[in-house]
Amino acid sequence: MQRDNTYFLIFHTIHDVLRVEKILKKQGFTFELVPVPRNLSSDCGSCIKLNDNIEDVKPYIQNIEIDKCVLFDGVNYKEASGRPWK
Amino acid sequence: MIYLDNAATSFPKPEETIEYVNTFIRSIGGNPGRSGHTLSIEAARTIFEAREKLTQFINGKDSERLIFTQNGTESLNLAILGLLQEKDHVITTSLEHNSVMRPLMFLKNEKGIEISVIHCTREGKLDIKQIKRSVKKNTKALVINHGSNVIGTTQPLGEIRQVINDIILIVDACQTIGAYPIDIEKDGIDILCFSCHKSLYGMQGLGAMYIRDGIELKPLKFGGTGSKSESIEHPDFLPDKYECGTPNTPGIASLLGGLAFIEKTGQKNIMQRKNELRTLIVQELSKFDNVILYGNHTGNTNVPVISLNIKNKLPSEVGYELNKKEIYVRVGLHCSPMAHKTIGTFPEGTVRISPGYFTKNEDICRFLEVMREIAKG
Numbered sequence: 001m002q003r004d005n006t007y008f009l010i011f012h013t014i015h016d017v018l019r020v021e022k023i024l025k026k027q028g029f030t031f032e033l034v035p036v037p038r039n040l041s042s043d044c045g046s047c048i049k050l051n052d053n054i055e056d057v058k059p060y061i062q063n064i065e066i067d068k069c070v071l072f073d074g075v076n077y078k079e080a081s082g083r084p085w086k
Numbered sequence: 087m088i089y090l091d092n093a094a095t096s097f098p099k100p101e102e103t104i105e106y107v108n109t110f111i112r113s114i115g116g117n118p119g120r121s122g123h124t125l126s127i128e129a130a131r132t133i134f135e136a137r138e139k140l141t142q143f144i145n146g147k148d149s150e151r152l153i154f155t156q157n158g159t160e161s162l163n164l165a166i167l168g169l170l171q172e173k174d175h176v177i178t179t180s181l182e183h184n185s186v187m188r189p190l191m192f193l194k195n196e197k198g199i200e201i202s203v204i205h206c207t208r209e210g211k212l213d214i215k216q217i218k219r220s221v222k223k224n225t226k227a228l229v230i231n232h233g234s235n236v237i238g239t240t241q242p243l244g245e246i247r248q249v250i251n252d253i254i255l256i257v258d259a260c261q262t263i264g265a266y267p268i269d270i271e272k273d274g275i276d277i278l279c280f281s282c283h284k285s286l287y288g289m290q291g292l293g294a295m296y297i298r299d300g301i302e303l304k305p306l307k308f309g310g311t312g313s314k315s316e317s318i319e320h321p322d323f324l325p326d327k328y329e330c331g332t333p334n335t336p337g338i339a340s341l342l343g344g345l346a347f348i349e350k351t352g353q354k355n356i357m358q359r360k361n362e363l364r365t366l367i368v369q370e371l372s373k374f375d376n377v378i379l380y381g382n383h384t385g386n387t388n389v390p391v392i393s394l395n396i397k398n399k400l401p402s403e404v405g406y407e408l409n410k411k412e413i414y415v416r417v418g419l420h421c422s423p424m425a426h427k428t429i430g431t432f433p434e435g436t437v438r439i440s441p442g443y444f445t446k447n448e449d450i451c452r453f454l455e456v457m458r459e460i461a462k463g
């Protein structure tokens with residue numbers, strides 16, 4: 001069985017975070033809006049904590065510019081090399 | 087009390103406007119997008135929803151290009167000061183509000199931009215051929231009043247778009263938005279500037295603008311956005327590029343209420359009611375011997391703004407008399423000296439009557455009764 005992976009999706013603006021939230025809600029994905037983990041960014045805003053597979057989500061939000069996509073495997077944070085999209 | 091000054095700001099506001107502000111101030115109240123806690127996120131959602139709804143309302147493509155400002159004036163300042171540079175030429179009309187003319191004059195004095203003012207007729211009609219003739223190699227923009235705050239005339243944006251090719255069309259829609267259909271795409275608008283406290287039924291202290299894709303403006307303000315906080319450089323992504331500091335979130339909530347009211351009532355019905363009121367006032371006033379009506383109120387493309395004078399009386403005297411009878415209108419120049427020169431009423435100005443959706447027929451009857459007395463005396 002695959003390990004439980006969590007993704008942190010960080011966007012430039014709260015506007016984009018809320019755009020993504022609206023889309024993910026509509027599609028029924030499992031996620032939460034959480035403060036950006038301090039080790040990932042010094043930013044003071046919110047990001048998406050995704051509990052579903054990033055590959056399933058991607059097609060729906062590909063046109064929204066992402067700042068960082070970070071994989072958390074339960075122990076370590078790993079930033080997707082380069083930008084996963086746009 | 088009879089309020090006939092809706093062109094300045096709509097009053098009363100719909101219940102929805104009041105309810106939305108009430109709910110926001112009582113139960114949401116956080117600083118949007120700043121803190122990551124539930125109330126902050128809820129406040130950001132209020133703004134997000136308003137941005138999406140308002141973008142849809144004007145048929146904009148992308149809600150991040152809808153920018154909230156303090157008022158129509160700030161939207162126009164950002165458009166004009168943010169776009170025009172030294173040696174640019176700009177075309178405008180003689181019906182403009184000072185929120186267009188003053189930033190233009192500032193740039194003329196400061197940067198030597200060149201301004202061509204197209205003169206409208208006394209009826210507010212614009213010679214579109216003259217716009218075409220005024221276009222030069224360095225013409226960067228046309229700034230145009232969509233609906234006159236002095237005589238109520240609207241301008242045919244679609245036709246104007248056709249004669250100016252790729253020149254940037256900046257539209258002052260303060261008097262038309264909500265009161266007249268606006269479609270960014272169909273009307274070929276590049277930058278749409280407006281207030282949210284008139285026919286959108288939001289609170290005072292809120293304006294907005296839509297900036298078409300591909301147009302970059304120099305921001306007017308720099309500061310905290312809640313984004314990219316590690317950097318001391320202002321962000322260049324939207325909407326944060328043009329919005330910083332704590333926004334008027336209660337005002338934005340009120341706009342959501344206003345939009346809900348428009349949706350519930352139907353923009354068509356609102357327009358029809360206002361048109362009825364306008365027609366009634368014009369019809370009745372034109373029966374008065376000594377009342378001069380300005381502009382052209384035939385047809386149904388005007389917004390409900392009527393300017394008049396009583397012969398041998400100053401507008402200020404008429405306003406004083408009306409106020410004594412608790413009838414509230416606006417007299418004088420309406421921040422538009424050029425428009426008054428155009429209709430021949432500078433520097434005294436006019437008495438401006440602007441009914442709103444909530445104006446009753448009895449209100450108009452009472453107003454006419456008082457006007458009859460004033461005109462006699």
Ligand SMILES: Cc1ncc(COP(=O)(O)O)c(C=O)c1O
Binds near residue numbers: 094233
């Ligand atoms: C035609 C026109 N332009 C600009 C403005 C300025 O709008 P605001 O008062 O929201 O700054 C107004 C209203 O006052 C107006 O009627």
